Amino acid sequence: MAMDMTRRFDTQVQLLKYKVLKEVARLAFNDELGENLLDIPKTIIPGTTPTTRCCVYKERAIIGERVKMAMGGDHKNPNVVEVLPIACDECPVGGYEVTDACRGCIAHRCEHACKRGAIYFDHHQKAHIDKSKCIECGMCAQNCPYSAIHNFKRPCENACKVHAISMNEDKSARIDNSKCTSCGACVYQCPFGAITDKSFILNVIDILKRSDNGRNYKSYAIVAPSISSQFSYATLGQVVSGLKKLGFHNVVEAALGADMVALDETRELMERGFLTSSCCPAFVTFVNKFYPELSKFVSSNPSPMVAIAKYIKSNDPGAKVVFIGPCTAKKMEFQLPKAHPYVDSVLTFEELQALFDSRDFDLCTLGDDVLDNASYYGRIFARSGGLSDAITEAVKELGAEGFEFKPEVCDGIDACKMALLKKSKNIPMGNFIEGMACDGGCIGGAGCLTHGAKNKAEVDKYGRLAYEKKITEAVSMLK
Amino acid sequence: MRVTVCIGSSCHLKGSRQVVQRLQSLIAENKLQDKVELAGTFCMGNCQHGVNVNIDEKNYSVSPETVDQFFKDNILSAVK
Numbered sequence: 001m002a003m004d005m006t007r008r009f010d011t012q013v014q015l016l017k018y019k020v021l022k023e024v025a026r027l028a029f030n031d032e033l034g035e036n037l038l039d040i041p042k043t044i045i046p047g048t049t050p051t052t053r054c055c056v057y058k059e060r061a062i063i064g065e066r067v068k069m070a071m072g073g074d075h076k077n078p079n080v081v082e083v084l085p086i087a088c089d090e091c092p093v094g095g096y097e098v099t100d101a102c103r104g105c106i107a108h109r110c111e112h113a114c115k116r117g118a119i120y121f122d123h124h125q126k127a128h129i130d131k132s133k134c135i136e137c138g139m140c141a142q143n144c145p146y147s148a149i150h151n152f153k154r155p156c157e158n159a160c161k162v163h164a165i166s167m168n169e170d171k172s173a174r175i176d177n178s179k180c181t182s183c184g185a186c187v188y189q190c191p192f193g194a195i196t197d198k199s200f201i202l203n204v205i206d207i208l209k210r211s212d213n214g215r216n217y218k219s220y221a222i223v224a225p226s227i228s229s230q231f232s233y234a235t236l237g238q239v240v241s242g243l244k245k246l247g248f249h250n251v252v253e254a255a256l257g258a259d260m261v262a263l264d265e266t267r268e269l270m271e272r273g274f275l276t277s278s279c280c281p282a283f284v285t286f287v288n289k290f291y292p293e294l295s296k297f298v299s300s301n302p303s304p305m306v307a308i309a310k311y312i313k314s315n316d317p318g319a320k321v322v323f324i325g326p327c328t329a330k331k332m333e334f335q336l337p338k339a340h341p342y343v344d345s346v347l348t349f350e351e352l353q354a355l356f357d358s359r360d361f362d363l364c365t366l367g368d369d370v371l372d373n374a375s376y377y378g379r380i381f382a383r384s385g386g387l388s389d390a391i392t393e394a395v396k397e398l399g400a401e402g403f404e405f406k407p408e409v410c411d412g413i414d415a416c417k418m419a420l421l422k423k424s425k426n427i428p429m430g431n432f433i434e435g436m437a438c439d440g441g442c443i444g445g446a447g448c449l450t451h452g453a454k455n456k457a458e459v460d461k462y463g464r465l466a467y468e469k470k471i472t473e474a475v476s477m478l479k
Numbered sequence: 480m481r482v483t484v485c486i487g488s489s490c491h492l493k494g495s496r497q498v499v500q501r502l503q504s505l506i507a508e509n510k511l512q513d514k515v516e517l518a519g520t521f522c523m524g525n526c527q528h529g530v531n532v533n534i535d536e537k538n539y540s541v542s543p544e545t546v547d548q549f550f551k552d553n554i555l556s557a558v559k
Contacts, residue, residue: 220521240488250487250522315483315520370488373521467492477486477499477519 008233010450013193014350016052019044020063021201021354024070028205029358040067062087066196073198079177080198080331081187087194090171094152095136098127101148110140110149159189161413162286179289183282183413183437184328184446197328197446201355203345207320208247217318218249222308222343223371224325225255226382226442228462229455230349236462237368242361243324243352244369254323255374257308258381258390259474264301265387266394270403274431276420277387279303281333282437283416291420297433302338304381305330309342311478320344324352326445329437348447372467375474379463383456384411384441388434390471397472406430412439480515480558483533487522490529497543498530505550514558 009015023040027033041060053059065084068074073082098110104125111119111127118133119140127149129140141149156173157165164179165186173195175186186195211219221243231239240251261279269275278284278299288295302310309321323330324347334343347355356363377393380386388407395405408430410416416435423429438444443455468474482502486495499517506515523531528540534553541549 214524249524252487252521311519312521315518370492372488372492373486468496473496477484477491477496 008353008449009350013191014449016044016193017066017196018350018354018357020066021070021199021351022358024067024199025201025205025355025358028202029209033202037067040064058086066193069196070199071202072200077177079175079180079182081175081180081182081184081195081328082198083173083175084194084196085168085170085172087192088172089192089194091154092152093154093157093167093171095131096129096134096138096141096149096151098129099148099150101146102126102144103146103148105145107145109143109145113139113143115139155189155191156186156195159185161185161417162290181282181285181289181413181437182329182332185413185438187328188446197331197348199347199351200331200345201347201351204322204347204351204355207322207344211247211249211320213247214249217320218316219247219320219322220312220316221248221251222254222257222305222312222321222323223251224305224323224327224382224442225253225258225374225379225459225462226326226445226448226455227324227349228379228382229443229452229458230326230449231353231363232450232458234363234366235368236371238363238366240369240371241366242356242363245361245366246355246359248322251369251371252308252312253371253373253378254304254308254325255378255381256474256478257302257304257306257311257378258387259375259378259471260307260311260478261301261304262377262381262387262390262394262471263398263475265299266391266398266400268299268301269391269405269432270395270400274423275299276433277435279381279387280329280436280438280442281327282329282413283410283435285329285332286413286416286437287420287435290417291424294420294423297423303333304378305333306339306342309339313342322347324349326438326442326448328446348445349449350447353449373474374466375468375471376463376466377471378474379466380459382442382459384436384439385409385434386441386459388432391432394471397470405432407432407434409434411436411441412444413437480534480554481518482515482554483518483520485521485523485525485529485531485533486519487526489522489526490531493529494543495530498532498541498546501543501546502550502554505547505554509555511554511558515554 027036041063044063045059050056116133118130164176168174243251276298305323322345331346334346377390388409408419410419419433484499525531530541532539532541
């Protein structure tokens, strides 16, 4: 398509990843991937003039690595997030350094703020940091009136709030799988696209092709409610039409699974007295890896994705189910024993865009199909605070007004960490931790096409459009 | 007897929840719980004629207004 694709993504890194996914998907749909695999780098990086790296040969070598990720990545590495070492620019990792903005003032606030005596001055009164003494606390930077002290930290390490990223001896980034939650924050933040999520796009194409438009089995697309803030150049109805045109028999809202979860989680909370949410796979992984003693408080409910997939398969046992959302961690979750029997594959919105374009679908020319299964409350799970709003409503709908619901709404992994720390130290707090690893909730997910300030409002608007106004009514027909 | 009601988006907007709820209460009133199994499915590929209801491979077009008559003609008469 000739239209300007750059506007559909936040960054050029996403665009590059998309081009590779689109090409891989196009060849796979035509059964031509095998014989053309090695030509993809040259198709994407033609000519002799480099645009992103030192030479076109390095650019093509990196594209080769991206092709591998588009085809599922390193099967020996269980993590769905991987580093592409040759793409890593080995960014500076100097930590706190005094920049040229230092005016050589006479106050020396930096020196007084440093408890380690690491600040010294040259004969122009300009400050320097003795790295053998510095502990990277940042107090000097906070106190400099000219903001002349800067923390040169790698964007990937900065993005990773669970400190799973460090540096190899060759200075390329390394992910510690024992800490990583597969949230994808580093994938979105790395300015060189050197950390990326494995794609299951080939599995999805295989599922669609073998289904033969429903003749062999039906394939269902479960879409996350955050889709309401995505594909903004088309209508949601056109996206649904596009999914059906790809070969999905039907499109179902994950938000209906969220309605189911909201009711069951409310019942479980009233019974047990304290609970954390279980819908965000990165949050659940975080609890299990960093606060294993609190794992017993994680709700036993399946995630909305699993809840609705389970329902679909209970009525259509031969069905294949593909979850489509903003989330890289869902790619990890669907492989877990509790999800695997129900969810056959996972795509991100980025990958869905590539899939549409690999078939040359112009969504804007398609008719408006409908998508309406869930209630307002199921739909607002896509943003931070939505799950807690849904439980507040569920308490009312279940007629349990006597129950006092006190949620700790944790927006982003740092907030989750604080709440879990409080709980682990038995510091008085609410009776429910809503844990969302991404800032803003799922709308902040790494697999979104775009991230914007209006996304929350879009989700709420989509919620209000739901035919069902109550959670109990949305789920009543599932019994 | 297995009665499957389409609960896909299109039928949902045409009232499949009301159809399901009415069928549930009619089945209960007539004490047919052990004879009639109610199930849901997402889309029967016949959206123009929703709400689609399927009984033993046969498709019926039902609405919240016609559900009582449908129950009488196709469920009650078949199981009694």
